[in-house]
Amino acid sequence: MQNKIQEQRMREYFIQAAKEIIRGEGMRAISVRNVAEQAGYSYATLYNYFTNIKDLVFECTVDFQEECLEQIDRDSKNLDMGFDRIKIRTKSFMKYFIQYPGIFTLFYIENPSTIAKKHSTIDLINSFLDRVNQQEWDYFLETHYLNEAIIESKKAQLRYNVIGILLFYLNRQFPKTYNDYLQITDNQLSMVLKID
Amino acid sequence: MQNKIQEQRMREYFIQAAKEIIRGEGMRAISVRNVAEQAGYSYATLYNYFTNIKDLVFECTVDFQEECLEQIDRDSKNLDMGFDRIKIRTKSFMKYFIQYPGIFTLFYIENPSTIAKKHSTIDLINSFLDRVNQQEWDYFLETHYLNEAIIESKKAQLRYNVIGILLFYLNRQFPKTYNDYLQITDNQLSMVLKID
DNA sequence: AGGCAATATTAACACTGTTAATATTATGAA
DNA sequence: TTCATAATATTAACAGTGTTAATATTGCCT
Structure with missing residues (x-):
């Protein structure tokens, strides 16, 4: 998390992915692996930008x-x-x-x-x-x-x-x-x- | 599930166990293994008397x-x-x-x-x-x-x-x-x- | 081109609900 | 009482969950 612009861009990828899932399939379909896949990254990558999945969805x-x-x-x-x-x-x-x-x-x-x-x-x-x-x-x-x-x-x-x-x-x-x-x-x- | 009286008694054990957990620690603490342990049985035994854990808690x-x-x-x-x-x-x-x-x-x-x-x-x-x-x-x-x-x-x-x-x-x-x-x-x- | 830091990925752990296979117990007939 | 069978309980296993540690890969600067 050196480059703040790149970091925010990455956060946005995950947020957009989560939003699509919530809108389409609802909160039940939200999972770390699900959101990460939709964002095009591995599930653990998510934790480089969010402390946990709850923090992400509430954003x-x-x-x-x-x-x-x-x-x-x-x-x-x-x-x-x-x-x-x-x-x-x-x-x-x-x-x-x-x-x-x-x-x-x-x-x-x-x-x-x-x-x-x-x-x-x-x-x-x-x-x-x-x-x-x-x-x-x-x-x-x-x-x-x-x-x-x-x-x-x-x-x-x-x-x-x-x-x-x-x-x-x-x-x-x-x-x-x-x-x-x-x-x-x-x-x-x-x-x-x-x-x- | 031959003896209806015994069956109902067993169901009651699990229901009482679930009630105590819900009252005390709340729904977050409800799990199949948790309820079964509180009732004094193995977790799979629960499925002989309830189709799933949701059915049990709603009872x-x-x-x-x-x-x-x-x-x-x-x-x-x-x-x-x-x-x-x-x-x-x-x-x-x-x-x-x-x-x-x-x-x-x-x-x-x-x-x-x-x-x-x-x-x-x-x-x-x-x-x-x-x-x-x-x-x-x-x-x-x-x-x-x-x-x-x-x-x-x-x-x-x-x-x-x-x-x-x-x-x-x-x-x-x-x-x-x-x-x-x-x-x-x-x-x-x-x-x-x-x-x- | 090589080395180091930043970042991404896989492996692993402790949970979850649920089902199938196995072990135990109870019941009834010989 | 003994044995077979049915009823019931338990363990093993599977696929899923969130999260962390160890490893692999990438990008950047000298």
């Missing part, structure tokens, strides 16, 4: 977040500020994980190697949905439409509800059909995103 | 649900029907999984061997919190305090919110402190369990 999360955010922006452009925009953006957020269940597993199911290590990555994941709608929450605050306590409460409500729905649907096959999932989602978002 | 869920329900009933006895009773019972439900994080992992994180197989067990897990508060929801319906649509919506809101909070706290160390977790929980339950 993928920043790229996935970017990609997800791009989809959300596409799906919500030209929309006026307000609850409806949050609703659309949140549904787009959820759609991304429905498309790539392996990425949901990585974000919320998989547990990191060490609890303390790479805490920033986990923090970014935890606050992801909050950041997706940050513009809107700020708008509500500035226009005095909602006060800060209410905003924090609704932000949390949305966060837990959305991840809960995805957890049940993707990890527990509940509800059984996609249509039921869509209906529950719409109902729940409507409950959270309204003035009481 | 533990019925016992855990019973135990959890007993705690909830203890914590909520002598309470009048109403939102407060749901709140207390739901907090007790959550407390159980905070006490035994391994059981939360088993219930909501771990995925079964086959999707179709043992669907009833998964269904019982999915509906567990609903059943915990079924008495109260029925009471609200009978007394015309809430209509059926509202009840179903609130039931779902509670379900997703509660599991979401536990997922973040137990699997993502968010929030960092137990006190913050308690405050968020109380706030969220108050939001869901009120008349709009």
